[in-house]
Amino acid sequence: MLYLLILPSLLMFLVSFSHARKSKYILSFSTFLILIPIVSLFLMQKPFHLLDDYLIVDKLNSYVLLLVSIVAIGVSLSLLTLYKHVKIQEREYHRFYRFFAIFWVGLIISILANHMGIFWIGLELATLSTVYMIKTNKSKNASAEAWNYMLVGAIGVSLVLFGIILMYASAKPILGEDAMNFSSLLLHAKEIPYPFLFEMGFAISAVGLFVKMGFFPMNLWLTNIERAAFYPVAALFSGMLETSVILGFFRFSDIAKEVNYWHLFGFTMLYSTITIFIVAFLIYRSKDFIRLFALSGIEHMALVAIFWVSGGTFAALLHLGAHAFIKPSLFLATGILESNGKYNFNGALKGYHGVKGKIFLFLVGLFLLAIISLPPSPMFFSEIYGFSAMISFAKGSDYFLLIIVNIIILLLLLSIIFYKFVNVYQMMKYEGKERQKKVYFGEIAALALFALCIVFLMLPSSLKYLRGIV
Amino acid sequence: MIDFFIGMFLATLISALFTTRLYRLLFWYSMNSLALAFLALYIGQDINDNPLIISGMVTLIFKAIGIPYFLKKLSLKHQINRSIPPNISVHYAIILIPGILVFTFYLAQPLSQMMSEHANYVAISISSLFLALILMMQHKSIAPKIIGFLTIENSLFLLATTATGGMPMIVELGIFFDLLMAIVIINLLFLKNEETA
Incomplete structure (x- = not known):
């Protein structure tokens, strides 16, 4: 099974060395192969030991x-028409896929890891390949x-x-080498002989994971990187990397919850609120699509972390799924939205003709309004x-008033973000001149795939599955 | 003997912080890795832990010899400027470094009640992590930042060796693999830098 999971990325890695004309189609469509092992995994009795x-x-x-995996498929579809929007040499295009394959393997390893060390190795591999x-x-x-990304x-x-x-x-001292296993640690969390040491380790690890997702104080670090790179990189970051990183936080926090729930809750709530506070004002001042979406991604991840530690695991997973589909779609759409200049919100939703143009217009409008939770x-x-x-x-807590005040602050900050997005949407739709924009198959296919997945996410059977996860 | 190797580890790191030439920095990094490798070999032999001995040998071959040699070759190939004056002047660094050492011993004080044997080693590991971060921050050019990044890895290895008696073998090997991957990426970035310029 593990071989089947790694097969698409391995195929992608090997084909990236070929310079045949049709290779870009193989590179793109090879990602669909991942669906075979994933469907099998869903059908299996869990937990299932892969290694x-x-x-x-x-x-x-x-x-x-x-x-x-769905984000990987969507991004690879959009890569088919990347060269229509940006200047990229064929050699670079193939190299991009080569590192995309390594990135994907790294993420698969870290997602499936039941071992803190292996989780870290996968994450580091993914970081380096990015x-x-x-x-x-x-x-x-x-x-x-x-360089900045490499070092920070x-x-x-x-x-x-x-x-x-x-x-x-x-x-x-109590678990030996099994102290690296998430499941063993969770089972014996209450018996950990040095809880202070564990909590110190958890806090440091959580800060590391938060830094990777662009939380305080690294908000601008991540947005600047996403701005500088080609737009599919930002889609990979938001849909794949952040989703995998937050899974690590889920695993660590489950154990920390058993050690001292209040410390975990207070730490996550404070850190995430500070992050959303800063991000809300940065969003309010942002002047281009990529920075706007990147900052919004940080806000959503902070919300997911808060929901998770508050016991709203279903809400956290639903939010995570929705974010994983909506945000990459918006990043992929920027290739067309910014075709008349990066810093131009005005009229970005004007000038689309033909069937593809109309579908694009509809989907982007839908995703923009979906990201602000309408x-x-x-x-x-x-x-x-x-x-x-x-x-x-x-x-049920002794800090009722404090938590309620925090919720009110969060809602106020979310309203600032809501206002900004509605304003941007109006600028895109009603202001500025109409300039013709071209939409290609790659982006439409990716956006349609993500839209379909969002519909599937809302099906009663999917929601039932999410409820049954924790 | 453990105290001696840890002392050497810290001394080489502090020397690296005051270095203004790239090759000398590579030399101190190599010495730093050498002290770490001997420490791992010594502890591994002492507690009869084969994985730790293997890790020590891998550290010796890759970190103390391989990586410095490769980075020197890379700097020659890409004609990297060898003058690396630090941003933090020596006067301030002389105050800052002991300050960090004292602070980390204070930070690790609660640990001394839990870990009767190795609390001081953990404090030194944390302080070397901070010092490696300073090494990264105090230089504008990329090469010393890379050495800073590699020194962070050394500090983490020291922490793992002293606080836990070594990580599981699979993790140690994974970390080495990632380190090699990092070196490949660094090489590619230098190549691409030349293409961009």
């Missing part, structure tokens, strides 16, 4: 793996940002490893469920 205790398939990671994808853009800015990303990942070592040290977006429901979970949590 001893190291790689395990459970309900949570099979869901995340599905999200990540560096080169950023560099595919030949601008000086992209070059500087690639490495610091973030090092913090994660640092925390892992401390957590391992805290539980090793019904019937899944984000609308996830936020309702998430905030309800927070209120229920507050009722």
Whole structure:
């Protein structure tokens, strides 16, 4: 099964060395092969051991793996027409795929890992391979940002490893080498002999994971990188990397919850609120699509983290799924939206003709309104469920007033973001001159795939599956 | 003996912080890795832990010899400027470094009640992590930043060796693999930098 999961990326890696004319189609469509093992994984009895205790398939990671794989398929479809929007040499295009394949393998490893060390190895592999994808853009800015990503990303990942070592040290006296296993740690969380050491390790690891997702104080670091790279890189970051990183946070926080729930809740709530506070004002001042969407991605990940630790696991997973489909679609759409200049919101939704143009217009409008949680977006429901979970949590706690004040602050900050997005939508639709824009098959196929997946996510059977995960 | 190797590890790192020439920095990184490798070999032999001995040998071959040699070749190939004056002047660094050491010992004090044997080693590991971060921050050019990144890896290895008696073998090998991947990426970035310029 593991071979089947890695086969599409392996095929992609090998085909990337070929310079045959049709190779770009093989590169793109090879990603569909991932659906075969994923469907089989969904049909299997879980937890299923893929590689001893190291790689395990459970309900949570099979869901995340599905999200990540669909994003990989969507992005690879849009890559078919990348050269129509940006200047890219064929050699660079193939190299992009080569590192995309390594990135994908890294993520599959980290998603399936039941071992803190293997989770870290997968994440580091994914981080390093992204560096080169950023560099595919030949601008000086992209070059500087690639180095920036390499170094700051490495610091973030090092913090994660640092925390892992401390957590391992805290539980090793009772569990031995099994202290690296998520499942063993969870089972014996209450018996950890040095809870202080574990919590210190958890906090450091969580900060490392948050840094990777662009949380405070690294908000602009991530947005600048996404701005400098070609737009599919931003789609990969938001749909694949962030989704996998937050899964790591879920795993660590489940154990931390058993050690000391209040410390976990207070830490995550404070960190995420500070992040959303800063991001809300940065969104309000943002002047281009990529930065706007990148900052919005940070806000959504912070919300997912808060929902998860508040006990709203269903809300967190629904929000995560919706974000994984909507955000890459918006990033992929920027290739066309920005075809008349990066810093031009005005009239970005004007000038589309023909069937493809009309479909694009409809889907982008839909995604833009869905990202700010307008019904019937899944984000609308996830936020309702998430905030309800927070209120229920507050009722059972000694800090009722503090949590309620925090919820009000969060809602105020979300309203700033809502206002900005509505304003941007109006500028795109009603202001500026009409300039003709061309839409190609690649983007339409990717956007349609993501739209279809959002519909599937809202089906009663999907929601039932999400409820049954935790 | 463990104290001696850890002392050497810290001393070489502090020397690296005051270095203004690239090759000398590579030399100190190599010495730093050498101290780490001997430490791992010594502890591995002491507690009869074969994976730790293998990790020590891999550290010796790759980090103490292979990577510095490769980076030197790379700097020659791409004619990287060998003068790397730090942004933080020596006067301030002399105050800052002991400050960090004292701070990390204070930070690790609660650990001394939990870990009767190795609390000081953990403190030194944390301080070397901070010092490696300073090494990254105090230089504008890329080469010393890369050495800083590699030194962070060394600090983490030191922490893993002293706090836990070594990580599981599969993790150690994975970390080495990632390190090699990082070196490949660094090489590619240098190549692409030349193409862009």
